[in-house]
Amino acid sequence: MARANDEAAALIQELADLLSITGGDAFKIRAYEKAARAIAGYPEDVSGLNLTGLKKIPAVGEAIAKKLVDYNETGTIRQVEELRAQVPSSVRALTAIPTLGPKKALLLYQRLGVATVDELEAALDEGRLHGLKGFGPKSEENIRHGIELLRQTGDRVLIGTAAALADEIVAALAPLAERITHAGSLRRMRETIGDVDVLAASADPRPLMEAFTALPFVTEVIAGGDKKTSVRTYRGPQVDLRVVPPESWGAALQYFTGSQAHNIRTREIAVKAKLKLSEYGLFTASGELIVSETEEEVYERLGMPWIPPALREDGGEIEAALADALPDLVTVEHIKGDLHTHTDLTDGRATLEEMVRTAAERGLAYYAVTDHAPDLAMHQMTDAKMLAQRERIRALQKEYPDLAILHGSELNIGPDGSVDWDADFLSGFDMCVASVHSHFNQDQAEMTRRFITACENPHVHVIGHPTARLIGRRAPVDADWDEVFRAAARTGTAMEVNCFPDRLDLPADLIRRALRFGVKFSIDTDAHSVADQRNIRFGVGTAQRGWLTPDDVINTWPLPRLREFLAAKKG
Incomplete structure (x- = not known):
């Protein structure tokens, strides 16, 4: 997806959010929300479309298409800028709390001066919401739960966002690598992802690292090197690229896919067998390489069949594998x-x-x-x-x-x-x-x-x-x-x-x-x-x-x- 689609969709969604706060028409708000989803999923780059082309996007009529023309010409939408001036940014931040609607967020700001999540939590603890119209005991309980949900998610992103980013990086770097894929929590299909892990195999990592840091959506290089480079992207998550020698591919993929708990268990099994397991391979105590090229070889040498990535959470998969009782998972x-x-x-x-x-x-x-x-x-x-x-x-x-x-x-x-x-x-x-x-x-x-x-x-x-x-x-x-x-x-x-x-x-x-x-x-x-x-x-x-x-x-x-x-x- 082109960056313009993401930015335009975010602006239209922000317009819907701002109208919710300022008391806009409910029908119009739903129309903007629907249009934002359609723009984000539209296959063509909206920055290259004129008014006629923009109106072909599902759920985008004349009025919304004109706003997209405004975005293409100015990089923003004037109505969004006008509403931003009316609504304090702190109120918009509070609306990120699940269960706290935009009107209630504005009311909290106006009546109590609450401008941050921490201030809202303090106001709850001090009982300052008691007696405030529209905030009964159930509302307070819901807001506390919403704050907990927000903090659980933190800086993590939904799997769909992480997967789209990882897919684009893998596709861009594939011509320069012998093998490349995503690893970590994304390969385990976790619901939310912190950092996106990409693993590549190459005898010469430098061209990969240079191409990685030059990708158009990279906004900052956090750390660089021949083995690992970390960047931030405009889409949110940090991305770590690790490059290993081709002969270490299987061991590295096993090592960088499993959860910490799963990896501790596999290393314990290796230690009991007087072996050492790392991202470079399975070795004897004297340092002689036994296996490293495929995940299947690594697990087999540890006495187990290959364990599907989605199961690698130390949730019983080790015991099932040792008993040859892993499920034949749906695909x-x-x-x-x-x-x-x-x-x-x-x-x-x-x-x-x-x-x-x-x-x-x-x-x-x-x-x-x-x-x-x-x-x-x-x-x-x-x-x-x-x-x-x-x-x-x-x-x-x-x-x-x-x-x-x-x-x-x-x-x-x-x-x-x-x-x-x-x-x-x-x-x-x-x-x-x-x-x-x-x-x-x-x-x-x-x-x-x-x-x-x-x-x-x-x-x-x-x-x-x-x-x-x-x-x-x-x-x-x-x-x-x-x-x-x-x-x-x-x-x-x-x-x-x-x-x-x-x-x-x-x-x-x-x-x-x-x-x-x-x-x-x-x-x-x-x-x-x-x-x-x-x-x-x-x-x-x-x-x-x-x-x-x-x-x-x-x-x-x-x-x-x-x-x-x-x-x-x-x-």
Whole structure:
């Protein structure tokens, strides 16, 4: 993606945020937010487009296109600059706290003079929010939790941001290296990434290091050398490039991929065998090299099969490997379908035809279109619109005989567990996903009943993004997950592993808990655009961290087996 797209999208999103603070029109704010996502994902460089070209970007109309022209000509957007002058930067910083909305942030600044996260925390501790209109005990509890979430994330970035950066660096440097890939927490598919680690093999590291520091998105060289160079980028994360001799590739990749705890365990095994393990190889006590060229050789010499990177967290993988009991993990290649996607009929940014064509190009065997149902009123869904879409799907099916197009909907799970539409209307869908989109602060007992009721609905096949979290922005809902998973297993309701980088929901720890109850899963992109369908790798990575096999995941199954699963739920 071109840098201009990132900057323009950030300005449009900032415009939406500033309007939220100053009391702008809610419809206009949503339009800006939607346009920002579309600009960030648009394949063409917006800096080279005129007004006509900019209006071809999904969700970008005349008014927003003119703002982008303003950006192309001046490097900023005048309306953003005007609003920045009205809203103190401290208030904008406070809006980064999950659960604290922009209007409340402004109120805290105006009434209490609170201008930083630390000052807000101090105000909470001193009881200065007591009696302030709109800030009851529950609000205070939510703000404290939001501050905790913000600090947990810190300077880390979402995996999608880190992966895009790493992919671009690897592609740029590949011609100069014998081998190159990303390592570290990104290769382990962690939800958030601190530093991006790139590992290369070359007998002559200097050309690699020079090319690395000259990349256009590098803003500062922190440290340089022939073995390791560290830089900062305008996209946020620090990137460390390590170059090792080609003959040390396997040992280095093993060393720089595993978590600290995993690496301690592998080194302990080596020590017990009177060996020494480092990034340069596995050596005898006298310093004689035994193996180093491949990861497989290193693990094999330690008495284990190769351990998939996503498992290298010291979460039982060492014991499983020593017992030859590692799971045969699900991979992207196992995925045969996508069971949760959207089009521009609701909040998607691509047409039905564009989304289906992309699914066919992915080589999928089946693809479900699941636009939102009417209880989310902002999407203005009606029975007539949904039935008309069904007819379009039937016509489109003739163009794609090798791709079964399923018609579904993403239902809204209400506070009492009910969903949109009655049983008769729901029976016309091939399948339905049901998700929580509101009332996130229900207590544990209420939320647990809510999920169980949804699972017991015979027309609900998948619970979408079950914890409803947004990483770094919204905390997971509070439920007795063991009870929810028991209900899901009993009713034959799959739990989704949502592929959006800011969701990755269910998270890996809950996947492993659900697995013990016999729950099945669906790894879905929840795609709202053509580009979103590429997020499948992040959901698969999360599923791997949860130790899932293809048999655990319903959209790895052949279509006949999937249809049996869906039919069994309806009885």
